[in-house]
Amino acid sequence: MHLGAPIDAPATIADSILAAVRKVVPAERGSVALHEPEFRGREREYVLDCIDTGWVSSVGAYVDRFESMLTEITGAAHTVATVNGTAALHVALLLAGVRPGDEVLVPAFTFIATANAVSYCGAVPHFVDSAADTLGLDPAALDEHLRRIAERRGDALVNRDTGRVLRAVVPMHAFGHPVDVDGLLKVCGRYGLPVVEDAAESLGSTYKGTHTGRFGRLAALSFNGNKVVTTGGGGAILTDDLELGRRAKHLTTTARVPHRWNLSHDVIGFNYRLPNLNAALGCAQLENLPDFLRRKRQLAERYAAAFETVGEADFVREPANTRSNYWLNAILLRREAAPARDGVLQRLNDAGLMARPGWCLMHRLPMYEHSPRASLPVAEDIERRLINLPSSPALV
Numbered sequence: 001m002h003l004g005a006p007i008d009a010p011a012t013i014a015d016s017i018l019a020a021v022r023k024v025v026p027a028e029r030g031s032v033a034l035h036e037p038e039f040r041g042r043e044r045e046y047v048l049d050c051i052d053t054g055w056v057s058s059v060g061a062y063v064d065r066f067e068s069m070l071t072e073i074t075g076a077a078h079t080v081a082t083v084n085g086t087a088a089l090h091v092a093l094l095l096a097g098v099r100p101g102d103e104v105l106v107p108a109f110t111f112i113a114t115a116n117a118v119s120y121c122g123a124v125p126h127f128v129d130s131a132a133d134t135l136g137l138d139p140a141a142l143d144e145h146l147r148r149i150a151e152r153r154g155d156a157l158v159n160r161d162t163g164r165v166l167r168a169v170v171p172m173h174a175f176g177h178p179v180d181v182d183g184l185l186k187v188c189g190r191y192g193l194p195v196v197e198d199a200a201e202s203l204g205s206t207y208k209g210t211h212t213g214r215f216g217r218l219a220a221l222s223f224n225g226n227k228v229v230t231t232g233g234g235g236a237i238l239t240d241d242l243e244l245g246r247r248a249k250h251l252t253t254t255a256r257v258p259h260r261w262n263l264s265h266d267v268i269g270f271n272y273r274l275p276n277l278n279a280a281l282g283c284a285q286l287e288n289l290p291d292f293l294r295r296k297r298q299l300a301e302r303y304a305a306a307f308e309t310v311g312e313a314d315f316v317r318e319p320a321n322t323r324s325n326y327w328l329n330a331i332l333l334r335r336e337a338a339p340a341r342d343g344v345l346q347r348l349n350d351a352g353l354m355a356r357p358g359w360c361l362m363h364r365l366p367m368y369e370h371s372p373r374a375s376l377p378v379a380e381d382i383e384r385r386l387i388n389l390p391s392s393p394a395l396v
């Protein structure tokens with residue numbers, strides 16, 4: 001059966017994108033995941049050491065070592081390992097002063113954990129737009145939105161539409177690409193809004209030579225199974241503030257008052273500590289971080305080259321002034337090709353290549369549909385056009 005040109009077009013777009021991906025991931029590779037962990041270092045040795053010594057749980061030398069390795073890599077003054085990245089973000093927000101009834105500005109284009117961590121504090125996420133070049137929070141759009149809705153009342157910055165206090169801003173470095181940090185700090189500084197970075201995806205990414213997670217008062221990292229480095233499940237809080245670092249450790253370890261045998265606690269804390277077993281895996285993974293980053297960068301360069309000649313889509317490159325870890329490679333379909341997105345996804349997945357769209361925007365989810373939000377033209381545009389491609393370091 002012959003189909004006319006307009007109906008044929010989506011298939012042609014899918015063909016051309018599949019052909020470009022195949023230049024990077026040849027068919028011989030078989031079925032390919034979006035991002036797979038890789039254990040080629042001392043993972044087995046360190047995990048067995050935990051089992052052999054009995055130190056598998058909430059205390060142990062690997063937790064301390066994992067934290068100091070992260071301190072070294074990021075340059076942050078204090079690192080507190082946690083059971084996952086969401087927990088790290090939860091406690092980071094509490095320490096930034098987020099309280100029930102507050103509002104926290106977060107991008108609409110993000111993973112659900114960013115918004116959920118705000119909700120865990122009893123606060124309300126307030127969604128703002130992304131920038132086309134970074135895919136992360138847009139400082140200019142934030143500024144314009146705040147100018148419209150924010151009002152200073154005493155010490156507090158208040159959303160005049162809802163009457164709630166605007167307590168913090170949470171930028172997220174999407175797929176490892178750092179946001180426009182200078183622009184953001186300028187706007188947040190002007191409004192006196194503390195910044196808490198969701199750096200879950202950006203271990204190894206830098207902005208003007210400084211590691212992500214160093215720009216706000218606190219930051220959260222994630223070591224989930226699909227991240228650049230994994231502990232099975234895990235996260236970390238970063239901060240340069242000695243007192244915040246101390247309180248982060250205290251809050252994530254049930255707020256136990258240190259004593260040789262007494263079990264006493266001085267506030268409602270959380271059992272958010274990272275088990276030693278997971279930290280052991282993480283230590284071995286971090287030893288290979290430079291190699292992971294090198295190969296992920298090479299993979300990104302291959303995709304960039306393969307998509308140079310594709311008229312229907314553009315490869316998403318690291319923003320100016322940054323070095324990205326290229327956690328997840330992404331393409332943006334050209335606007336005229338955007339209606340073919342689901343056809344492209346189908347074609348790639350049928351070919352055994354795990355590809356997926358970006359996140360469904362937060363305000364479309366039932367629990368956040370009534371949350372306050374700015375106009376979101378760029379986030380909506382990204383949502384329609386973005387596709388993530390297989391990004392495991394093993395593909396190089």
Ligand SMILES: *Cc1c(COP(=O)(O)O)cnc(C)c1O
Nearest residue numbers: 084085086111113114200222224
């Ligand atoms: C992975 C991730 C987190 C944290 O995830 P956990 O699975 O809890 O470690 C938070 N925010 C973003 C944007 C993420 O991608």
